Structure formats: C-alpha cells, structure tokens
Amino acid sequence: MNVAVHRGPLLATHDTLDLLFAELVEAARARDWARCDHVAETFAIALDVHFRHEETLQFPRYASASQLAAFEVDDFLAEHQLVRRAVGNLLADLRARTLSEAAIDRVEFLLRDHDEHESRSFLPWLSSRAHAAA
Ligand SMILES: [Fe+2]
C-alpha cells in the first residue's frame, strides 16, 4: 500500500520525496499507469513546493549567513535545475508509457546527491534556526 501519496504533503521533507519517488518507480515498473499518473502528479507538486520554498525563503536567508553559504546556494540552485530537468524527462517518458531505467537512475542519483549536499551544512543550519526560534 502506498503511504506517501495519501499524505498529500504541502511541504515535503527529503524523506517524503524519496518515498513518493519510490512509489512512482514501483507503479511504473508494474505498468500500473493510472497509479503512476497519480503519484507522478503528487511527486511533481511536492518537489516543486519543496524547491520553491527553499529558493524563495530559505536559501536567501542561508546565503546571507556567510560568503561560503552564498557559494553553496549557487550550487544548490544549479542542482535544483538538474533535478527539474531529469524529473521532467522521466515524467514525459512515463506519460508516453515508456519506462527508462536510465531516466529513473538519473533522478535517483541527482536527488541523493542533492540531499547529501544540503545535509552537510544547510539542513543543520536550518534545524539550528528552528530550535532557536522554538
Ligand atoms: Fe531540500
């Protein structure tokens, strides 16, 4: 039973995005196209909301913390574009009912790489701010 797709995340965490992506891949590999379309839409929205929240609110604040953080944000933004392009290609394939393992691997790799990158400094900074604000 798929879990993440029913949660309808407004602001998805990386874990939720990973779960949604895993559900998408599972549906695609099962050639369950109705479910695939549904999960693809939820994943695309969740990813977009997550990225936009970072780009419009969190990254500008983080970038103003230090010069190093500002350079990191430039890299994060470039990574977002790579993820968006790879996800766009994958979803176009799926809409055409084509399953490309290479396209799946590409998205998986880019998501993991970006997650690891943000986890090194940006996410610890974010959680320290959340604790400070609490
Ligand atoms: Fe993120």
Ligand SMILES: [Fe+2]
């Ligand atoms: Fe990000």
